[in-house]
Amino acid sequence: MQITLDLPEEFVSRLSSLEDKLPQILELGLRELNASSQTGFTGVAEVLEFLATLPTPEDIIALRPSEALQAQISSLLEKNRTQGLTPAESQIWEQYQYLEHLIRMAKAKAYLKLKQLSQE
Numbered sequence: 001m002q003i004t005l006d007l008p009e010e011f012v013s014r015l016s017s018l019e020d021k022l023p024q025i026l027e028l029g030l031r032e033l034n035a036s037s038q039t040g041f042t043g044v045a046e047v048l049e050f051l052a053t054l055p056t057p058e059d060i061i062a063l064r065p066s067e068a069l070q071a072q073i074s075s076l077l078e079k080n081r082t083q084g085l086t087p088a089e090s091q092i093w094e095q096y097q098y099l100e101h102l103i104r105m106a107k108a109k110a111y112l113k114l115k116q117l118s119q120e
Contacts, residue, residue: 024088047099057110063103
C-alpha cells in the first residue's frame with residue numbers, strides 16, 4: 001500500500017535519513033499508541049515515568065506488565081520457537097529483555113528496602 005502524507009518540513013528533514021526504517025517507525029509508534037491505554041507498563045518510558053513518581057517498595061513489587069504487553073511477549077516467544085524473529089522483532093525482544101532487567105533490579109532493591117524496614 002502506498003500512502004501520501006503532508007508533513008512539516010522540519011519533520012521531513014528528521015525522517016529523511018531514516019527513510020529505510022519508516023515501516024518499523026510506524027509499527028513501533030502504532031504499538032506504543034495502542035498500548036498507551038492499557039494498564040501496567042508498555043515500555044521503558046512508562047516504567048521510568050512510574051519510577052519517577054517515587055513509588056513505595058510495595059508498588060514496585062506489585063508492578064506487572066499489561067495484558068497487551070504480556071500477549072506481545074508471548075507472541076514473540078512463540079514465533080521465535082516456531083519460525084524465528086525478523087530483525088525488527090528481534091530488536092523489540094531485546095528491548096523487552098532490557099525492560100525486564102530494569103524491573104528485576106527495581107524489585108530487588110524494593111525487597112531489600114522492605115527487609116531493612118522490617119528490621120528497624
